[in-house]
Amino acid sequence: MSELRLFSKCKAYEIRAELQQTNIKKHRASATKRKDALRKIIANLSMGNFGEMALLFPDVLRFWQVEDDLEVKRICHHYLVAMAPTKSGHFATALSMVLEDFNSGTEAVQILALRTLSSVPLPAYLEEASKCASAVLHQHSEPEALKKAALYALLRLAQLDSERSQLLMGIVGKVLQSAKEKPSVRAHALFVLYQEEESSSETRTMGLGRDLCLSMLELLPRLNEWDNGRVLDALTANYVPQTHDDAHFMIDKALPQLQHANTSVVLNALKLIVFLTNYVDRLSESIVKQLSSSVISLLNKPPELQFLVLRNVILLLLGREKPLLKVDVPYFFVEFNDPIYIKDTKLEILYLLAKEDNLAQIFQELKEYATDIDIQMSRKAIRAVGNLAVKLKNSVDECINLLLDLLDFEVEYIVQEIISVFKNVLRRYPEKSKLCLYKLVRFTDSVQEPESRSSMIWIITQYSSQLPNYFELFEGFSNNFLEESLEVQFTILSSTVKLFTRHPTPATEKLCINILKSSTEKLDNPDLRDRAFMYWRLLSCTQKSGGNILTMDAVREVVDGNLPLITLNSRLDPHVIEELELSIGTIVSIYLKPVNQVFRLNKPRVLPKSPALNSDKDNLEIIADDTRSHSSSFTDDSSLASRRQSSSPVKKMDDYDRPAEVVNQLKLKRKTSSATSLLSRKPSVLGRKLSMKRPFG
């Protein structure tokens, strides 16, 4: 049966008619019909038909009392919550029904009622919600799911009414502290406190006690997967380890969670561990390995989750001199069927990972991307090559060769991009200009885009002394000065002046005057005009008639001085990094932008102070061997002991868990041997039969 017929926009009176028509009789057929009518309401709500559906309030209420089917209850509650923004007068009558549900004693219905109470933002409802929720939490015997719902109800109330939040959170705090509560209830309490603290405007931390924090970590294995993730998240930055040992212990507790099948648990564990690494004196290499391998194994998840993982990888790579991750480059090679956002991110990671030793590999890969069918991708790859040239000094020659190779393809967009990129490369390494200048200049006519045009103009001007035909080349651009885009016009203007100061010939002078005239008289961009006037005055200062205030050399110094070196630094400010690491998994870390840069009002987060805090993150030692034996005395003992107990159960003879394979082999051997030793075994069989018979005989 298709429910498509339910899924169409209806008028209120149609549904009302359906509801009333079946109202009288109370047998089964009409019950399903009524249900269908109710479903229709929900379908209409999904399609956003709120105005019509609001009219049905009294009808829905009537049904509420009649029916005791759980599905109908769900629909009614759903309707009530969906209608909450209307604040209709019927809510007063509905309240008593909701309360009746809450007192019904059925767990599922109670939860529904509690959710509804806290979801309707009317004072009467909220009042009742807080009463009910605290009543539930005060009783130990209530079922767990109900307690969870109560905790969240309190969270909602606290967020709606910040004045009472202190009081409400007090109740939650008590739940968290009491060891008698079930683990998952405590986990939820922790999370609720954490959420409340996050949403409040002040930047304070919950300040969990050491014992509480450690006991929560102990609870981890007994929790549901989602709770696990939340506890790990909530513990980050809310308990500050006071000694190195504490931090080591916590890391040890969190490490196994990296193995979890649920991505959010793994990422939250990662977050906690990254936070804790700020408070340890050294890190063992096995931790680095474990972090890296768990990150890598997340890369075969669906693309959206991969995206999360990759963003975190970027962050961790950016963060430190010695990164917390050791990953092989090929994992981040782009696959043809990756969505575009994954491709982008992977490219970014490749750029960050590039070092002298893996450069050849990365270049090979980038070269492939550059000739990709996807134009965006190929442009980005070329950009990346150019940036790598600027970033890594030793790679310049390779980069330039690669770019020149690509230039030979003579594909239009590749040429555009390469020319644009070359400007920065040449600016960084002027000495390399001989290698490529002539080749680049060949493409003067094919550059189309503003960026590559102005880049070409810059290159021609800058290396005019090496180009005998620079003037013709330049004229090619300056002739249609008036039609160019603004960006190119600016470049032409400053380049003509530069050319004139370098080679003061009549031809350049004429060109210069032409350009200056056109930009001041024919074009009406004020910035361009101002700049042209500025140049003009500067130049006229050198003229004899103007009193000769400046020499030509002085002007050249001004117009064509030494350019400051450009460098590319892939590392961020340590404070920014600190903040980003603390907010792994929020949009802040996904966009890699510190909070206060995007949203002024938010205060940046800082690592809480503690005697164990490492002031110098870059010098964090990563020790090759397993240092767990140093880290914390008590964990070490326990793990060793358990290891001793269970060391390879296969070898022990008294262990009944013998490997299945070995047993099978024995069986097989018997079979094969039975054929050959059939004769020899016969007497023994006979003998046994005889001996068995003896007691009877």
Add this chain to the structure above:
Amino acid sequence: MSSCVFILDEQLNPLILRNLKSIAHPEWYALYFKRVHPQSRGPVIYSKGIIYIYILRDGLYFVSVSNGGLRFNLMGILAYLNDFHALLVKYLKVNKVDRTGIIDNFNLIYELFDESLDYGIPQLTDYNIIRDSIKIEANVPKVPSNSQADSDEESGPEILQSKENKDKADIHGFRDDEQYINSFVLRTTTQAISWRPKGIYYTKNELFVDIIERQSYLMDFKNSQVRQTFVYGKINCRSYLSGMPIVRVCINKMLKDKDLFLGSSKFHQCVSLESLSSQDYIEFIPPDGDFQLCEYKLKRHINDSPIIKLIDYKINERQKKHRLHLSVTIQPHFKAQNSATALKIHIPTRDLFQNYKIDLTKAPRFKCDHGSVFFNLSDELLLWDAQGIKGGHGETSYSMHVEFALFDEEEHARKLEQIKKSMDPPPLREGAHLEELYAQVKSNKEGKGQFQSNAITAEFEVPYYTSSGLRVEYLKISEENLKYQSFSWVRYKTINDTEYAYQV
């Protein structure tokens, strides 16, 4: 914490709209999503204080909206959406959830959202648990094959069982009773072990363990360069065990190179992760029914042979005879006593047709050591179905030969001449007119300009064999209170990944 969740169709119109925090006018958020979505990169969009997190599956958008603070941790939500989709697929028992599937089951989906989210916070997404509290049958178009199952009301989980088990159930005839008993078991999530209710009972206690490995292998055959070689493994379990059993599984990989194996694997939530590092076995209390115990991805050494290894690919042109000879030789690399239950090798012929003038009026000839060869004209490939080849480690190899006729101009001219001179009509041809078909296919394809690779790909399935060499050393099931006898079944299988290709 999300304020509201949507499921949107391809045109971004809302199909499901669950308002979790009673925000005013949730439908406007869906409209706004329509606007911001096109410029987006990636599954997270931030605009004007609203954070959209979405995943795209089969053309449907699963969107979570949150307008809380910036500090909220969205990793959980994104993972949740992904899991929710997986849950939905299981509930609806389809491979692909589509628009009608959503509309037909919208009530069920609302309940699923209610159950799996609490105030916009993910609570549980485990199918085995949720199916106990939500018993609404999915409303799916009926397929004749499981009509038998539909007739039975309690048969929800039954359908999921594989064919083999179904047969078993029929033989013993008690499985239905058990389902009936177990449906009355008090099922709540309110225990220390949230994934398994107490009081499950089966008369026959069984645990099925399936180890399935997908091998991915990419090789540039021309330059004999291996591009990629991985094994993606999964350990799927299906448990029919009574009480609260503790299962210990020892895997040979964990005995040998534990760190490496643990580093590349992810475990189900029932596995006590803390004990993994100190013990040599995986210990867990299994959930009831189907679950995936573990998944892993292992790298293989470049020199390790793949299961189906291409050792020769040759194209020989015999000018004099006007023949084109193509031969492919493969070598299986798995246990000699096993045989592949399925093996299909696709050999592209597009390049062949481009580079040579092949005369299709004369039928091509095929020969192979094992199986049969098909000529798929419309996809431009040769399909060699060599099902059931025996294994080996380099001792045996199988080859396949195809001979095409090349266009012979002299002969063609002679024929034309003959037809001109003689009064007889041209001789009748029997069989398919391949060249006409080819021309037809060609003209159809021209417009599309499809991109097709020239890679030899293989599809295979090899039972009783894992390409990584992973093996269950022993498996022990113990139940403190009931102390029953239990049966465990372990199966191995290696299949090909979608990326299994030789570029020629």
